[in-house]
Amino acid sequence: MTVKLQNGTPASEEAIVAFESGLGLRPSDSYLAFLRTQDGAEPENNLLRGNDDVSVNGFIPLAEIMKERRYIENIPEKGYPVAWSACGNYVFIDEARNGAVFFWDHERPEKITEVAINFGVFLDLLEPFDINTIVLKPGQVKRIR
DSSP: OOSOEESOBOOOHHHHHHHHHHHTSOOOHHHHHHHHHHBTOEEOSEEETTBTTOOOSEEOOGGGHHHHHTTOTTOOTTEEEEEEOGGGOEEEEEGGGTTEEEEEOTTSTTOEEEEESSHHHHHHHEEEOOGGGOOOOTTSOOOOO
16 A cells, blocks of 8 residues: 555554444454544545546544445445545445445435455555646646636
């Protein structure tokens, strides 16, 4: 992972067991490893390599996942959100799909997009984003309101 994280804390084993019980399944190994060191972490500005629509504003603390899950229309039965994305969107894991990671856009809730085969790969695809790297071509911006 190239994105720097801050303010993450280790999730307790008790919290992990309670989450598993509430969800009715065991989370993916790569996500459990993350929780054991970075529960609720806040990443630096980022984008997902290969998909400029996806970024992570923050990783959802384990204790808040079940509450946040209720806000996602069409989330699969074995899916659970792991990160907040920009503009009210989410990143979630679907254990029925071998722990694959998906992007959910609140404006298109029926269109769920797979972004990584597992949480470890998802973390590896997150790259730092610096607005100063954007170069506009002459005439690209027509008007600013």
